Amino acid sequence: MRHNFIDRYANLDSPLHVLEARTKILGYLSLIAALLLMPGRNDVVLLVYAFVAAILVGASQVPLGYIAGRSLVILPFVLLAGIAAPWTNSFDGARFMALATRSFLSVTILLLMTSTTPFPELLRGLQKLGCPRILILNLGFLYRYLFVLTEEVLRMRQARDCRRAGRAPPRVELKLLGSMLGSLVLRSFERAERMYQAMLSRGYAGEFPVLAPRRFTWRDLTFLAGIALLIVSSFRYAGR
Amino acid sequence: MHIPDGFLSGRIWLSLDALSSVTVLYAARRLRVQASGHTVPLMGVLSAFVFAAQLLNFPVLGGTSGHLVGSALLAVLLGPLAAFLTMVTVLIAQALFLQDGGLAALGANIFNIAAVPVLSGYGIFRLAGGTQSHGRRLAIASFLSGWVSIELCALCCALELSLSGAIPLRVGLPAMTGYHAILGVAEGILTSSVLVFLSHTRPDLIRRGAGSRLPVADWVAVVALVAVPCAILVLAGSSNLPDPLQRLLASADPVYGRQGESEPFLSPLRYREFLRALTLIAGAIGSAYFLGRLMRGKRSKL
Structure with missing residues (x-):
């Protein structure tokens, strides 16, 4: 049987795969948080985030069908919210669309994080983050x-x-x-x-060894700086 | 039911993330004091067990399907602290690998699916006297703990969603609790049949987990970290948002405040405009994807 169904695409070699685990955890987590905390329903900002997510998906070498199929897990909730919509005081289609978009984008970003990082490396990153x-x-x-x-x-x-x-x-x-x-x-x-x-x-002391762990390099720095720039500028734009 | 990202408002998920991280740190710290060498492999294998058991669906009414949650089962087998941490492990793994539940909503999911059901399951199992007895008494106690834990989980989920303004309580509460009342029966039967089976074959496992008493410090923590937030949630959610609270929310949450001034969605006049915008958006996102593909380098054959 297949033994790698949870991190199937984690051993490819793309610009996102070579980043260190901590970089990806912090970067994607702040991207999701920024997306969810964006004040109001600023459609332009949502579009920019969708744009960035599409670039990242394209750069990741992970097949598009896999990402699209896996992000369908949010469907039951979107359906329930859609069914419930007429009962709210004022049915607001734009707000519902914004909610669905945010939810879909966060799932895509989460998928990117786990499908570009092998699990032992992800664990190491989490441990280093406390x-x-x-x-x-x-x-x-x-x-x-x-x-x-x-x-x-x-x-x-x-x-x-x-x-x-x-x-x-x-x-x-x-x-x-x-x-x-x-x-x-x-x-x-x-x-x-x-x-x-x-x-x-056999000498197990609470850690699964990682062969040749990734180092924090200038690539990680660029990635984090890019994400920080995106978040800061989108908040400034949305805050106007 | 795992809540994905985007359905909870900032107030709710930020505060529940903070609450859950405090709970996890507390439980990890206490467990380091209490755990024996036996606990680590047992927790590990049970977390893998629950993860695998949640992958096996059984059909419920009307084409939907449900699965074992296992919080009450873990609470009986491991005791509340270790069971809580095991459930947290499962939830993290599900968020990471199956995208079941969002990353930002992880705190809310930990509260709903780990903290509340584990503690209620443990409490009810002990109250119903499941630890001392065999046979029918054990079966009833574990059925009750399974059912109630699922129901409370659904209740918290519905309250959080309605407080966030995503799904109103009028729809969410009957839908969630009604659906989970059916799921809860299956959960109860499975919990009780697993526990009855284990009480015949390895009675020591049950006695070691649910039989252990909680120290006073943990009781205080349970009240502060689970019971009080639960009560706040119920009070805030069930009061149907009277005016002062609603005004407060409207001022705190920009999404709430702008509800009135929205234009009608998809009126016939705006239809063509909408279609044109949709094509533009799809084109932009598609070209962004191909832009990204230019950067991705050679794909290695695996």
Whole structure:
């Protein structure tokens, strides 16, 4: 099975991939915050942000279809807001469009961040930015164990499907799912403990090593300066 | 339900981000004191477990689907502090990899999906006496804790959305709580069947998690960090925004204030103008994309 479905495009080699993890976390986070905190509904500023996001997507080598498909996760909320719109005191289509645009742009920026950074590097960046150690440890374990668990689930599902024909009534189905989940917890817990012991005995000290970590260079500085310039000038424009 | 970016107003997501980071730092600090060597792999594997379990959807009414949330389950297996941090891990991973929930809205999602359901699940499980008993009592206690935790999660979500002016309470509250009342039944049944299964095979896991008592300092923190904000949210949201508060909001939030002066959207006269603008925008964004492509260098074959 495919083992890299969470950071599938993270090992390409584009102008965005060579940036350091901290740069990307800080840069994209401030871009999202600025986008959301922009006063009023300033359509021109939103357009400029869309423009910048499009340039970044183009520069990132990540396929356009992937970004477009993944950013559809916001659809349920947009639909709910759209359905609810007639009940608000004054239906305001422009405001609704601005909300949807902001939401869509933030998802795109978030996607750019995760699909241009390998997960271990992202963790290193978060740790250097002061994220609590236990969270970093836990995220590392999540990444490590996820594949083990997925394989276990696939094996269990195959075993269940081999032993039955058709579907049971919903009540029984849920109960079956419950005991499958229970035994999944047990099996993976026992396996996780063995793996943890093995990792400890091989010198694991709470950090997943990164081969040749990226350094903070002039490229990062340029990137951050560009983003700062964009944010400051857009706020000055919107504040007028 | 994970709230994406853009639906919460600045006041709400900034304050909830601040609140949640304080909660996370507090829990991480307390856990460093209390944790044993056993806790780390258990937290790790359970966070992977919840992440994987949330990927498995089951059909609910009308073509929509739901999945296990697992806050109550974690609270029983790990105790509230470790369960909270495990849920936070899952939420960060979901925001980063599945784009489930926004980055700026992470604080709100942590409050809704980690803090509130974990604590309510733990509290109800203990109140219903799930720790001492087996069989039916355990099943009922865990069902209740699963159901209530989901319902409270939906309630907080609806209140935040209506306070932000994105989805009014009149629509949001029945939609969210009604839908989650059905999801909650599935959550309750799954929680109770997993816990009943585990009580037969590894009863020590349940006793170690939910059986541990919270020290007094943690109770104080729970009240300050979760219960009080919850109460504020309910009071501010359910008061249907009486006039003084509304005026205050209007002065604080520029989006609120300008509501009256908007022109009608898509009136026939503006239709052609709108179409022309749309074509221009699409063209501009498309050319920006190709501009970016010029910079991207050679694509390596993988």
